[in-house]
Amino acid sequence: MSGESWQSFLTFGFFIVLTFVCGAYCLLVTRNMIRAIIGLELLIKAVTLLIIVVGHVTGRVALTQALVITIIVIEVVVTVIAGGIALRVFRHNNSLYIGDLNKLKG
Amino acid sequence: MPSLLILVPLIGLVALNLPNKDIMRKLAFWFALGLFITQILLAIQHHPVFWNYQLEKMDSFFRVNFSVDHLSFIMLLCIGIVSTASLLVARHTIHDEKERFKLINLLIIASIGMSGTVMTSDIFSMYIFLEITAIASFILIAFEKNIYALEGAFKYLMLSATATIMILTSIAILILAAGSTSFSDISQAVRSPGNNIVVVAIGLFLCGLMIKGGVVPFHAWVPDAYSAAPASVSVLLAGIVTKVAGIYTLIRTITAIFGLDGATRSALLMLGAISILVGAFAALGQKNMKRMLAYSSISQIGYIIIGFGTGTFLGIAGAVFHLFNHSMFKALLFVNASAVESRLGTMDMDKMGGLSAKMPVTGATSVIGMLSAAGIPPLSGFWSKLMIIVALWRSGDHAYSIIAILAGVVTLAYLLIMQRKAFFGKDNESVSEAGLGIKTASVMLAGVLVGIGISFPFIFNRFLAPLREIIHR
Amino acid sequence: MTIPHISIDTILLFTMVAAALWTVMGRSLLKATIGLAITSAIISILMFRLNSPLAAVFELSVCTGLITVVFVSTISLTKPLTHKEIVELSKERHKRFGYLPIIIIVTAIVLTLIKIRNNVAVAPGADITADVRQVMWNIRHLDMFGQILIIIAGALGVVILFEERKRDEW
Structure with missing residues (x-):
């Protein structure tokens, strides 16, 4: 691999890690279910970009594009299910806060 | 031809959801039962004609590199048996036919996902099948749509999705290093030392798998998910889903790709020992039967991890055997729990008592399950625990083998508490024996436990001895 | 960096x-x-x-x-x-x-x-000219089946989660 494409990989990696930090922080700190799902989305987006960058620098764009399309399909399904569960919880509790649902303890 | 195990259920699934639903709803149960039993028979027989024969036309169309070895056979057998048990329980615990139809559909999807996971030799396909299983499980846990089920499902979804992200990040780095997603290519690229990024990738991958498997310290979701799920689903989840999604994949990726070096080995031993202790002591304090069984699950998974961590043939064979046994007895205990739940409507053990007299089959099989879980000879759980402890002792980890033995005593203690509270003693409540399906499932699983325990030498030669091939690859 | x-x-x-x-x-x-x-x-x-x-x-x-x-x-x-x-x-x-x-x-x-x-990455592969559709349909067949299954599961999930029960049991 040439030094130039390695350099561009590092540049991308730098910002992708920062996006990861944003998403992970959101996931860890928030108590709102929708916001947790948004944090998850940020993480998945960072991963898809990482895979595309890897495909670009290793010259395997066709492979990584195929993988990313699959990941996007799966991501949508997971998000819809998570949103559905959050909505159901809201119907029960009138609240989206995870702290309100500690009924399973014991 | 192994691809038929994926393709036939998929076509059947589509056919079941075509119009004319009234007939299909009746057919669904029998279709699923036939499917699972076929899978059991194929996995026991492992006849080369089915597993190695290449269908010319299908092969050109359905270009899949499934590789089925003896580890896959054991897992396929497990998946078949536990899915059958779960299906039988579903038939008698869900009375609305429409609801049951949906549940059976999801059960088939989950079992396709698991079968695919254990057969594939491509890291990305493994991720896809894991995701199929996981998505089916989220919906199955939330199936009853009460607040507990929804919370359990949401927790599982969040942790599982986090694990998925770790796995995907790791896959991205592995593609960078290997340029491909097949096990063999990655294994070649990974074994060259001195790549810090690759070490990070391996760590992320294994952490992700441990979250899915519920190993301490990633176990927070396990009790909630197990106890919130409907009866038949908790049988499936506790019996097989977490074992395939977390533990099988861990064993497979380490043996086929990453290799078991010193650091991984000591990490596995440490985490296994912590899991054993945390699970066992947490189980002691539980009042809810399903939660106690869930913590017991965490503890038993610790045994599997610790056995695998020895890295010797005996340890790995013991771990795989314990994986199988644990699937069987945990499924059995959850079937019994669902029998009790279907009659009493509660899982609080303080409100039970004397059920053995009223529910003889459930009581008797749960004693078998309990003794097997505690490792009492000649039941099958004894042999696998013995193998793990001997392997630990021989590889020089004396402290860990002592932990394993002592935790066995704790296991016996909490299971005896459960038995005494739930099944023995006196109670005047008028309950009747559980339905036929539940009885069939529990007798089947108890039969497997006793049969394997008695015919252990035969089982060892036929199923476990060939596992040498996965170590010396 | x-x-x-x-x-x-x-x-x-x-x-x-x-x-x-x-x-x-x-x-x-x-x-x-x-x-x-x-x-x-x-x-x-x-x-x-x-x-x-x-x-x-x-x-x-x-x-x-x-x-x-x-x-x-x-x-x-x-x-x-x-x-x-x-x-x-x-x-x-x-x-x-x-x-x-x-x-x-x-x-x-x-x-x-x-x-x-810079000692990690592989050299650029041979499929640099390959077309993504070709890869998807010929090499990564299995992924397509996986996607079908996931979409079926998702559809079932939506039906289950969003369907209202007639009587309120909980």
């Missing part, structure tokens, strides 16, 4: 992190959703610049479009908070989320200090 040199990619990446930060720090859920859509759109442009047009189109249509619709409809189906509650919450949020920019800056500094040697 060394400090990245300025180019269009760098500017886009910088905007991406800013949008992600805004998503997380945003006061209302709706703003967060919009932030997510912007992040996704920028990622899609980046994918396009990295010779992955098909993935970019998918990202743009599915993530920026569909997922935003899902989020907005979920949010609109839940009850909006009153003004007082929002003020209360945002005070609390400032305590919890205020650290994020600091964490980001610290991570950035740490990352610039780490040096990663």
Whole structure:
């Protein structure tokens, strides 16, 4: 691999890690279910970009594009299910806060 | 031809959801039962004609590199048996036919996902099948749509999705290093030392798998998910889903790709020992039967991890055997729990008592399950625990083998508490024996436990001895 | 790592992190959703610049479009908070989320200090000219079956989760 494409990989990696930090922080700190799902989305987006960058620098764009399309399909399904569960919880509790649902303890 | 195990259920699934639903709803149960039993028979027989024969036309169309070895056979057998048990329980615990139809559909999807996971030799396909299983499980846990089920499902979804992200990040780095997603290519690229990024990738991958498997310290979701799920689903989840999604994949990726070096080995031993202790002591304090069984699950998974961590043939064979046994007895205990739940409507053990007299089959099989879980000879759980402890002792980890033995005593203690509270003693409540399906499932699983325990030498030669091939690859 | 040199990619990446930060720090859920859509759109442009047009189109249509619709409809189906509650919450949020920019800056500094040697990556492969459709339909067949299964599972999930029971049992 040439030094130039390695350099561009590092540049991308730098910002992708920062996006990861944003998403992970959101996931860890928030108590709102929708916001947790948004944090998850940020993480998945960072991963898809990482895979595309890897495909670009290793010259395997066709492979990584195929993988990313699959990941996007799966991501949508997971998000819809998570949103559905959050909505159901809201119907029960009138609240989206995870702290309100500690009924399973014991 | 192994691809038929994926393709036939998929076509059947589509056919079941075509119009004319009234007939299909009746057919669904029998279709699923036939499917699972076929899978059991194929996995026991492992006849080369089915597993190695290449269908010319299908092969050109359905270009899949499934590789089925003896580890896959054991897992396929497990998946078949536990899915059958779960299906039988579903038939008698869900009375609305429409609801049951949906549940059976999801059960088939989950079992396709698991079968695919254990057969594939491509890291990305493994991720896809894991995701199929996981998505089916989220919906199955939330199936009853009460607040507990929804919370359990949401927790599982969040942790599982986090694990998925770790796995995907790791896959991205592995593609960078290997340029491909097949096990063999990655294994070649990974074994060259001195790549810090690759070490990070391996760590992320294994952490992700441990979250899915519920190993301490990633176990927070396990009790909630197990106890919130409907009866038949908790049988499936506790019996097989977490074992395939977390533990099988861990064993497979380490043996086929990453290799078991010193650091991984000591990490596995440490985490296994912590899991054993945390699970066992947490189980002691539980009042809810399903939660106690869930913590017991965490503890038993610790045994599997610790056995695998020895890295010797005996340890790995013991771990795989314990994986199988644990699937069987945990499924059995959850079937019994669902029998009790279907009659009493509660899982609080303080409100039970004397059920053995009223529910003889459930009581008797749960004693078998309990003794097997505690490792009492000649039941099958004894042999696998013995193998793990001997392997630990021989590889020089004396402290860990002592932990394993002592935790066995704790296991016996909490299971005896459960038995005494739930099944023995006196109670005047008028309950009747559980339905036929539940009885069939529990007798089947108890039969497997006793049969394997008695015919252990035969089982060892036929199923476990060939596992040498996965170590010396 | 060394400090990245300025180019269009760098500017886009910088905007991406800013949008992600805004998503997380945003006061209302709706703003967060919009932030997510912007992040996704920028990622899609980046994918396009990295010779992955098909993935970019998918990202743009599915993530920026569909997922935003899902989020907005979920949010609109839940009850909006009153003004007082929002003020209360945002005070609390400032305590919890205020650290994020600091964490980001610290991570950035740490990352610039780490040096990663260029001994990991493989040489460019032979499929550099291969077409993505060919790869998808010929080599990664199994993924397509997986997608079908996942979509079936998702459809069942939507039916189960959104279907109202006639009698309220719980």
